[in-house]
Amino acid sequence: MYLGLDLGTSGLKTLLMDGNQNVVGSAHAALDVARPHPSWSEQDPSAWVAAARAAIGELRAAHSGEFGAIKGIGLSGQMHGATLLDAKDQVLRPCILWNDTRSHKEAARLDSDPRFREITGNIVFPGFTAPKLAWVKNNEPGIFAKVAKVLLPKDYLRLWLTGEHISDMSDSSGTSWLDVANRRWSAELLAATDLGEEHMPALVEGTQPAGSLRRQLAAEWGLEGEVVVAGGAGDNAASACGMGIVRAGHAFVSLGTSGVLFAANGSYLPNPDSAVHTFCHALPDSWHQMGVILSATDSLNWLADITGKDAAELTDELGKDLKAPTGVSFLPYLSGERTPHNDALIRGSFTGLGHETDRVALTQAVVEGVAFAFRDSLEALRKAGTELSRVTAIGGGSRSRYWLKAIATALGLPVDIPADGDFGAAFGAARLGLIAAENADPLVVCSTPNTAETIEPDGALAGAYFDAYQRYRALYPAIKAV
Structure with a gap:
């Protein structure tokens, strides 16, 4: 049996899988996000451990024999978070999360140093880890002076599980400290933020062993013999492993809290000017590119809170057939935006509102706005040298067929829906656990699921969607100017 842990922003999921990759069961524990100030987003790392204990306990109670x-x-986790520990591994402050943009000034300063883009292959985004440490140094110098280790969120769970300070290549790619081409920490970039390699965890590939379960936890959970903990992956790379998106040319579109257009690559293809992320994949000698939207389903959830309807009710009101855009446009920049704008300060907006605009029209505009944000990412990937012929849909928002029709039409690409099953980040993490424990072939283990349905672009609405996308593209510079 193999266990996958996926530490998300809103919850932690556990998944138990057998040696034939059949899912035996899963469990979930919710997490809260603290927003003490505008642009801030934090979590207490102790809540991650409590959530892991709760979800693992539920899974164990339901499937004790297995x-x-x-x-x-295997471990998967939200990326970029700055978990700061002292010399005794005590947490120094709440973790600053991926969608926290307080360090936008520090990010701009680091990004103005050409070494960062040259070595990492990426823009220094405000959500990345390095500018967060620069912010702490500037604003909480007493805490910065005590920092002995900087861990990413899932790697704090690893510390609890194994007692080891270890990370993997894919997750570490989002720190702005990794030499992504050569898969190692950059002493030069660490020094630029007054840190050294001694502050970083050791590095392994996501498929490699990265510690063993502590005896105390093994005894508590009734496990015998060595239990290997794999290097694991950042959440998107783990999802790619779950979906079998590990070979060049394969891609997925993820409709989660954030949105991701992810493409696997067989070589290192950086183009930071496009605001595309170029990261190591979880498998050795492979990389990936992705465009990132900060507020995907978060945009619909925001509208749900405003209207008093849940997200599913809102999308159900749209009906089954894709509609032509109404002229109401929505920019989904509720927390700023990454691809293609790298703008932490821009905020969302509706335009084109009239007396006739009702709740359904607002929902349609939100769905289309997120779809057009994915089109922005597709164009950025093309500028970075990656062409896609189709994508596979994952994430909670992919349950809405209307939304997938809008995405297929906005992208001009077929969208494949996998057959029933759990192929997300927790499943990918469990696959990495299997590979590490059994020294299995990653390409054999990370196979693709069967396709249950393919949603083709709506040719009859292609022109209307193209016009609406051009209007959408024109709005960012207009809104930014004011």
């Missing part, structure tokens, strides 16, 4: 046969554990 749980006792666990031989490997």
Whole structure:
């Protein structure tokens, strides 16, 4: 048996998988995000451990016999978070999360140093880890002076599980400290933020062993023998492993809290000017590119809170057939935006509102706005040298067929829906646990699921969507100017 842990922003999921990759069961524990000031987003790392204990306990209670046969554990997690520990591994402050943009000035300063783009292959985004440490140094110098280790969120869970300070290549790519081409920490970039390699965890590939479960936890959970903990992956790379998006040319579109257009690459293809992320993949000698939207389903959830309807009710009101855009446009920049704008300060907007604009029209505009944000990412990927012929849909928002029709038409690409099953980040993490524990072939283990349905672009609405996208593109510079 193999256990996958996926530490998300709003919750932690556990998934138990057998050696034939059949999902035995899963469990979930919710997490809250603290926003003490505008642009801030934080979590207490102790809440991650409590959530892991709760979800693992639920899974163990429901599948006690199978749980006792666990031989490997894989980790997936929200990326970029700055978890700061002192010399005794005590947490110094709440973790600053991926969608926290307080360090936009520090990010701009680091990004103006050409070494960062040259070595990492990426813009220094405000959500990345390095500018967060620069912010702490500037604003909380007493805490910065005590920092002995900087861990990413999932790697704090690894510390709890194994007692080891270890990270993987994919997750570490989002720190602005990794030499992404050569898959190692850059002493030069660490020094630029007054840190050294001694502050960083050791690095392994996502498929490699990265510690063993502590005896105390093994005994508590009734596990015998060595339980290997894999290097694991950042959440998007883990989702790619779950979906089998590990070979060049394969891609997925993820409709989660944030949105991601992810393409696997067989070589290192950086183009930071496009605001596309170029990261190591979870498998050795492979990389990936992705465009990132900061507020995907978060945009619809925001509208749901405003209207008093849940997200599913809102999309159900749109009906089954794709509609032509109404002229109401929505920019989904509720927390700023990454691809293609790299703008932490821009905020969302509706335009084209009239007396006739009702709740359904607002929902349609939100759905289309997120779809057009994915089109922005597609164009950025093309500028970075990656062409896609189709994408696979994952994430909670992919349950809305209307939204997928809008995305297919906005992208001009077929969208594949996988057959029933759980192929997300927790499943990908469990696959990495299997590979590490059994020294299995990653390409064999990370196979693609069967396709249950393909949503083709709506040719009859292609022209209307193109016109609406051009209007959408013109709005960012207009809104930014004011």
